[in-house]
Amino acid sequence: MEEAKGVVKHILLARFKDEVKSEEIDQLIKGYAKLVNLVEPMKGRDVSIENLHQGFTRIFESTFESTEGVAEYIAHPAHVEFANLFLSHLDKVLVIDYKPTTLRS
Numbered sequence: 736m737e738e739a740k741g742v743v744k745h746i747l748l749a750r751f752k753d754e755v756k757s758e759e760i761d762q763l764i765k766g767y768a769k770l771v772n773l774v775e776p777m778k779g780r781d782v783s784i785e786n787l788h789q790g791f792t793r794i795f796e797s798t799f800e801s802t803e804g805v806a807e808y809i810a811h812p813a814h815v816e817f818a819n820l821f822l823s824h825l826d827k828v829l830v831i832d833y834k835p836t837t838l839r840s
Contacts, residue, residue, distance in 0.1 A: 743799045743834055745808070748791040750827040760793070763821055767795055773813040790827070805832055 751760055799805045808814055822828065 743802055743805050743832055745797040745799060745805055746831045746833075747795040748829040749793040749795065749821075749825055750790045751793070751824055752826045755824045759824065763824060764793065766817055767821070770813055770817060771797075774808050774811045791829070802832070 797808070799808065
């Protein structure tokens with residue numbers, strides 16, 4: 736396996752509470768997308784899912800140049816403010832940070 740140099744993927748899987756309306760989810764997704772313009776090291780997008788979701792209905796993926804970029808994102812006031820709002824709407828959340836690897840045979 737070959738580990739990527741520097742690049743870090745930040746994945747958030749979101750399972751929204753049953754009482755959260757689809758309009759609220761749409762607004763939260765737009766709020767997440769706006770973070771890309773506010774947090775300099777963030778290079779993010781949200782993507783759709785497959786049927787093995789276990790109740791997680793949204794996936795958010797962001798790309799950073801380094802683990803330091805992830806730390807800057809997590810501490811950024813725009814992220815902290817948005818996270819407080821966003822997390823209050825979730826039933827469950829799973830976050831994974833990883834460096835992509837390439838398998839060679």
